Structures are given as structure tokens and as C-alpha cells.
Amino acid sequence: MAPHATPQGLGEFDLIRQYFERPVRRAALGIGDDCALLQPGAGCQLAVSSDMLVQDRHFFADADPFQLGHKALAVNLSDLAACGASPLAFTLALALPAADAAWLAPFSRGLLALADRHGCELVGGDTTRGPLNICITVFGEVPAPAGRSQALLRCGARCGDDIYVSGTLGDARLALEAIRGEWTLPAALRKRACTRLHQPEPRVALGQALRGLATSAIDISDGLLGDLGHVLKASGVGARLDAPCLVDRMACHGPALDAVVPAEHQLRCVLAGGDDYELAFTAPADRRDAVAAAAQHSATPVSRIGTITARGGLQVVDAQGAAITGHWASFDHFC
């Protein structure tokens, strides 16, 4: 069959059976009936989140289908991670221009490979013809002993808490700008940045390790400043971020990047780039050892980048404590 041909006779139900239906493992009932049935663990709450990926808005028409399958689930698992939830299952609502085997096979492989790594089972969805649109809803569980939820929320940051981020920031934005032709990066850097853009790793293990330790958490999808701003608003506090702890946060950081991209722009990518899918969280300053242990236990690098303040919005300060200003607007789909 020619590449990208539509296989004859591959109807909606054949398509679901061939690419998405697999033997049920954890769910009480998976694909095939009107509803899936899930049984959260005893004493657990369900954590639920949806994220949609729309062609030309979140990805390009020629996006690699394997990476797209990975990313569609990764951005959803990242929300579970931010709440400290353990993944259980997900549903997939898919609009497709055609039943294209050359696209469906790698898409489902990328999607299900990440699902398997996190023990997150595909239990249902909807499939229709239309412009390519991928909407996933994930279900996770969080312990709630005696009704007291251990979910990490945005509202618990307290004055004096440390502020942390996981992993690296800004590389996804750099990749986007390189793809648009705004920078010409050396091949190795471009590859590293593009991997961060197309195949983010949701910090699921870290989120779980932070239960009972982090006072607040959020995943960074629209940029550090904007997303941390949601935590500050929900918690009724301010923050001071230390620029020297931020400038080397990019995975691409180093002399090869410095030769092409001004330091000021690198900081902008870190602060307001978006598409990072790392966790930003706060924890009491006397729990630094416990945070280090959680990072080690989850094999996730974590960096301390600032402090929660009583009020005064969000400030970025230099090594001398002087405020730095810049154009750091976060990403907003309607601006």
C-alpha cells in the first residue's frame, strides 16, 4: 500500500480495534461498552484533567505522529503530576481527516508507549472525521485518608517558602523559534531543544514524591512567570526569583548557545517560554533535605530558584538583589 493511502474498509470500529483497543489491565471495564468503569483504590480520590491539542495551534500539520501521540498524553500526565496524582486511565477523543494507517500506527505507538510507562490505561474515547484534533482526559488517584486529600494544589504557598522547579526550562520555546527560523542553532543544540518541544517527560514520580511535602505545585505549560503567577494569586502571596539560579536552567545552556542567542533572550525563554511541562512548587525552607530526598527518590533534578514573599507580586532579582525588568509576558491563547 502506498504511504499515506487510506486503507480500504477501515471503518471507525476497525480503527479503534486495530490501533487503540488492548486487553484490559487495571480498569474494571475498558473500551467497547457505553462507559468504561474505573475503581480507584480504597481511600483515594479521583483526579481528572483534560487537554486538547489542535493542529496549527499546538502542533504543525507535518508533526511526527509518534511524537504527537507521546505529547498528547504527556501534557495530560503533567497535570496529574502537578497534583501529586498516580495515573490510572485516560480517554481519547480524536477527530481525523482520514483513517490513515501511516499516521495512526505511529501515533498510537507513541501514545501507548508513554501510557505503558506510567501504567495509564486507554479505556475509551470517541472517533470522528474532521480537522485533526486530539483531546485526552486523564484519570488519576490521590490518597485521601480519613477524607483528607493529599493532592497538591495551587493555594498552599506560604511566606518564606522556597520556590523550586524541576528539570530544564526554555528549550521548547527555543526550539519553536529555531523552527520558525529566528535562530540558527548548531545541529546538536537544535536536536536537544526539539526533543524538549516534541517529547516532554511528565514529572509524575516527582509529583507523587512531593505529597505531604510541597505546599503548592503547578505544571509549567504557559511559562514559569505566568504559571507561578497562578500559584501566587491562589495563595495570596508574592515571590522573588533569583536570576542567577535561572540563567543556566536551559538544557541547551552553554558556550555554544551563548554564541548564537543573547543571554537576555535565554532568560526570557526560561521565564516565559512555555511548553516546558516541568513542575514549579513551593516547600517550607526547613524541608530542603526532604525536597532533595524526593528529587533523588524520583530521579528528577530539582533546582531552588527563589522565595515566597508576603506580598508585592513577582520580582526577578540579580545577584545584588536589584530588580530586573523585561518583556516576559506569558503565553495566552486569546491575546
Ligand code: ADP
Ligand atoms: P458511543 O457511540 O456509545 O459513544 P462509540 O461507538 O463512539 O460509542 O465507541 C465505541 C467504543 O469505542 C466505546 O467504548 C468508546 O469509548 C471507544 N472509543 C471510541 N473512540 C475511541 C478512541 N479514539 N480511543 C479509544 N477508545 C475509543
Ligand code: MG
Ligand atoms: Mg461516540
